Amino acid sequence: MFKHDQWVRPDLKRYRGLLVWSLILGVLTFVCAGALMFTSGFLIDKSATKPLFAAIYVVVVLTRGFGIGRPVFQYVERLTSHNWVLRVTSHMRKKLYTVLETDAPFVQEHHQTGDILNLLADDIGHLQNLYLRTVFPTVVAGLVSIVATLLLGWFDWKFALWILLLLIAQVVLLPWWSFLMKRRQQRQQKQLSNAAYVGMTDAVLGLSDWVIGQREQAFLTTATQSAQALAASKQKSRRFGFSRDFWLQVVFLLLPLSLLVWTNLYWTGSQTLANWVGAFVLVVFPLNQAFNGVSQGVSELPGYEDSIQHLNSLSPVVRQLPVQLPAPTTIDQLRLENVHFQYDANSELLLNGINLTLESGAKIALLGPSGMGKTTLLQLILGDLTPTSGQVALNGTDVLAYQEHRAQIFAVLDQKPFLFQTSIANNVRLGNEDATDDEILAALDAVQLGSLIARLPQGINTPMAEAGFGFSGGEQQRLALARIMLQQAPIVLLDEPTVGLDPQTEQALIETIFEVLADRTVLWITHHLQGVQHVDGVIFLEDGQLAMDGTPAALYAENGRYRHLYALDAGQE
Structure with a gap:
């Protein structure tokens, strides 16, 4: 999609500082969310043993700190990421207006007015979601997976590899499956939509012939079969979305179950170690928010691909002008x-x-x-x-x-x-x-x-x-x-x-x-x-x-x- 792109890729470099900060803040948001649950779980287990307040004071402070840090980082991340996206799309719109202004006769000759309006009204705006719904969530989820694996690897590298496999299924395998299925379905629906337009137009223009031939039922069949096939395909897409979300939750459920089994084997040797069981098990639940939207965002890539292709088809026309002279004082x-x-x-x-x-x-x-x-x-x-x-x-x-x-x-x-x-x-x-x-x-x-x-x-x-x-x-x-x-x-x-x-x-x-x-x-x-x-x-x-x-x-x-x-x-x- 980005191999020959001249619209999106340049802006990834132009505003890379904001991009990096958006990703860092996104990771810190989920680190704080996980740490909040980690300290809360430890605090619950520790409090059950009726310790002195001094023994849990540090954990209480950390719980409050992570509780404040999560919404703060999330708010700043939203500000930074939207600032980045708006800068990028603003630059893209400026570039589009420049192309249309300087090369208007050429653009008008080679592109239909509807295509240009679609570029102005839809495609560039649509690309905002490419970052907010696909790029940012996917990269953040990947970075969170790496951080979680490294932290678990500190205690047990074999179990960390198992968790990594489950995270890869969440962040890579299921999203890739969703992307392939959605791309095939969207292409099919595009063909069915075109066929529906053609079939309906032909049927209506030939309406008098259908009536003269007393073939009303054949007319209804011809006029509606493509539309019915399109509706069936869209219904199939919705069912696939439900099925995908179900399997995402099933795979995610394996994470707390695995942690529950591992902590009972690794952290129950003594009462002191058992206090960590709740901490390790609860830490995974906030991460569901990081993984949940990845498959949905990746499945929308075919639509973004069309938008990027539309923009790149509108390349500036390079004109060779002679050396520019000062304006003449009089024109005879x-x-x-x-x-x-x-x-x-x-x-x-x-x-x-x-x-x-x-x-x-x-x-x-x-x-x-x-x-x-x-x-x-x-x-x-x-x-x-x-x-x-x-x-x-x-x-x-x-x-x-x-x-x-x-x-x-x-x-x-x-x-x-x-x-x-x-x-x-x-x-x-x-x-x-x-x-x-x-x-x-x-x-x-x-x-x-x-x-x-x-x-x-x-x-x-x-x-x-x-x-x-x-x-x-x-x-x-x-x-x-x-x-x-x-x-x-x-x-x-x-x-x-x-x-x-x-x-x-x-x-x-x-x-x-x-x-x-x-x-x-x-x-x-x-x-x-x-x-x-x-x-x-x-x-x-x-x-x-x-x-x-x-x-x-x-x-x-x-x-x-x-x-x-x-x-x-x-x-x-």
Whole structure:
């Protein structure tokens, strides 16, 4: 499971200090628990002989000390182990977010959205239990077994070996048996679950055929047999769990029975020695807590294995970037020179020989059917993607040479802006962390949100819900636009920012966008022609190539297809 792991193993080294302390504290917890029972057993036997209090004073003190030490060590161990686990999973989440942020286009191309959400919501959180339910209990139980064997070996090494065999059965043999059985059962249940989905889907989609053929009973049989097999397999897993726990208790019962026999043979030669019988027999009972969860934790390893495989399948994509240059003080031209792009050698060519020039201050609208590569073109301009051939250049220099300063060059307004659960001011200030409250108010006023902010009791300090809930779609876009104003990036990329808005709100937002971005270079991806009068040029992207390139007025006068599309968009046809 860990042979090629790049997610879990590195953190074992990174936080090994906390890990070692967690294990030491876990062992001390059970040492204190066993010592508490040991001194208590001796105290009970010794007190039965009616000794003077001075003869048992030390044992009383030790009993109190171990009684206090056990919960203290247990509490500190829980704090230390959870601190370690939270540090590890926090680092893993940070690593996952870094991979998703830096390699988002590649991740999206090779992984389904559901897989990514599963990684974020389940797999990393699931790995917390790998340590808390499996690794820590198993290692602690192993160390406790070694300590117990060495202590018994001080008195009788032959009997210590017998106890060691029983402990190995508890810590190694039964957990390994449980792991093998659970792994086989989980694989079988995964296959049955897939079969149940397929069978139910096929049966429902073909329902009319079943009814026409009057085969209702066959339909019920087909639709339910996989589900019934899955339910039977899960019931079998539960019965196995009960059986495993029963044999664990049987093996554990052999420990006090063995100690009872051994102490009666070894410690009953005199009244003084007999006082130790209860001490040795009682000491084993607290150890049941150390061994009890090992088999259950180890049996969950197949599930952790799937989570680790999911994470390792999401490896960072290493990109070779040129030497990074300082951000240019002015940008006179953005040019795409004979750009070709395909995601890999086996995929189709998505962009084929794109040549496009945006002079400083130009406003260009890029239209085209869905799936034609418009968003991919934006990703190439930003430098998220590297052209298969050709170049995206700023002032003649490859855009990839400016990736460290990209936020100073490009601003992006897409369909759903990133708005966070913090104040309005903080959301807008993301465009410029040094912006003053007055500058934020000026930006909000420029995007026509001044009156709205003035009506709010806390003004720009009004808290926002996650994703901007509580604000309309148009207001969310205007907040993001205010952020772009503070960012002062010379090139703004608009990725269909008006999708989902009603026509009136859309028109008002378009007018605001081009009013506040009058001095910026704008490339606007849009799915229709509303507001196209605000741009200098219109370009259509079809089959990976640019078509119908010209000003809106020239295209309307000279291109019949453009006039047809314009009429359709305006509802005139």
